[in-house]
Amino acid sequence: QSVLTQPPSVSGAPGQRVTISCTGNSSNIGAGFDVHWYQQLPGAAPKLLIYSNNNRPSGVPDRFSGSKSGPSASLAITGLQAEDEADYYCQSYDRSLGASVVFGGGTKLTVL
Amino acid sequence: QVQLLESGPGLVKPSETLSLICSVSGASVGSNYWSWIRQPPGKGLEWIGYIHYTGNTNYNPSLKSRATISLDTAKNQIFLNLDSVTAADSAIYYCSRDRVGGTDYWGQGTLVTVSS
Numbered sequence: 533q534s535v536l537t538q539p540p541s542v543s544g545a546p547g548q549r550v551t552i553s554c555t556g557n558s559s560n561i562g563a564g565f566d567v568h569w570y571q572q573l574p575g576a577a578p579k580l581l582i583y584s585n586n587n588r589p590s591g592v593p594d595r596f597s598g599s600k601s602g603p604s605a606s607l608a609i610t611g612l613q614a615e616d617e618a619d620y621y622c623q624s625y626d627r628s629l630g631a632s633v634v635f636g637g638g639t640k641l642t643v644l
Numbered sequence: 645q646v647q648l649l650e651s652g653p654g655l656v657k658p659s660e661t662l663s664l665i666c667s668v669s670g671a672s673v674g675s676n677y678w679s680w681i682r683q684p685p686g687k688g689l690e691w692i693g694y695i696h697y698t699g700n701t702n703y704n705p706s707l708k709s710r711a712t713i714s715l716d717t718a719k720n721q722i723f724l725n726l727d728s729v730t731a732a733d734s735a736i737y738y739c740s741r742d743r744v745g746g747t748d749y750w751g752q753g754t755l756v757t758v759s760s
Contacts, residue, residue, distance in 0.1 A: 534688065570689075577753050579690065583745035598689055621689055622750035623746065629705055633679070633691040633742075 535560060535637035536622055543642040544612045553638045554605045554622030560634060562589075562603030565625040569598055571608045572619040572638075581620070582607060609641070617643045646670040648739050648751035656733075656758050662726040666739030666751060667719075673697060674717045675743035678725045681734040683753070690735075694742055695722065729758045 537555040544550040545594035554567060567585050570578035580589050585607075586606065597608045606642055617630055622636040652664035666678070680692040693703035695713040703711050712725045722739055736753040 566744075568748075570747070577750040578747075579750070580748050581745045583748075587745065588750065589745075623689075623690060632702065632704055633690045633694070635691060638688040 533559075534637035535612055535626055535634040536624060538620075538622060538636035538639045540541060540637070541640045541642065542610075542640060543559055543644055545593065545644045546614065548612050549610045550591060550618050550641065550642070551609075552607045552622075554607070554624075554636050556603045556626075556634075560603075560624045561605055563601065565627075566598050567598065567605040568623045569596075569605075570621045570623065572621065573619070578621060597615040612643055614643050615630040617641055646749045648741070648749060650737060650739050650751045650754040652677050652737075652756065654755060655758060656729055656737070656756060657760050658755045658758055659728055662724070662729050662756055664724040664737055664739075666679065666722040666724075666754070666756065668721065668741075671741065671749075672717070672728060673715045673720050673722055678713075678715065678722045679742050679747065680711075680713060680722075681738045681747075681750075682733075683695060683739055684732075684740070685755075686737055687747060692726075692737075696757045734758045 569582040571581045572578040585600040588597045626634045646671045674697045681693040710727045715722045738753045739751045740747045741749040
């Protein structure tokens, strides 16, 4: 069971907006640690999508955005495209585990 | 361009030690943090641990001290040893570069199967 909780799956039609939640607690996200998001396309290594809660690396479309509030974070994808179908993971740090890196269980995004 | 390439045996016997190498190009292991992360087939990501060039390390407590990460600045490589493996350690193993702003570079991953 993952320290950070994500919905196992979400879906949306092309052009729609979807959000993926990432819920932690006072030892990780709620303690003020940054949240990063990764996109993993089928058969590929994960790719950094959002860093430090709400920042996009160069080359990531502005359709992707992140937010954080209290012990939770969210990834929003607008203008959904077929190529967005992938697994998405949130990542943070947990002070109760010696400042260990922790991941969410992952969310499978299906574009209908 | 930073590139990471994992290598090592694809098959390890139960109770033995899994040993992997990550060869880095385009960046020096003498800076930043470097992690090993694994992913059992069809499952999520699990952080194994990280190392800083100063030698500082941190490991996932769930691995119960079975993991050791080291680096060789002369060869620009990072190493992972995982002792006393079981079938539960079968996974794709990734090496990666960590920064304050997340894990920005990942290797392609190497599949390790634990089986007799």
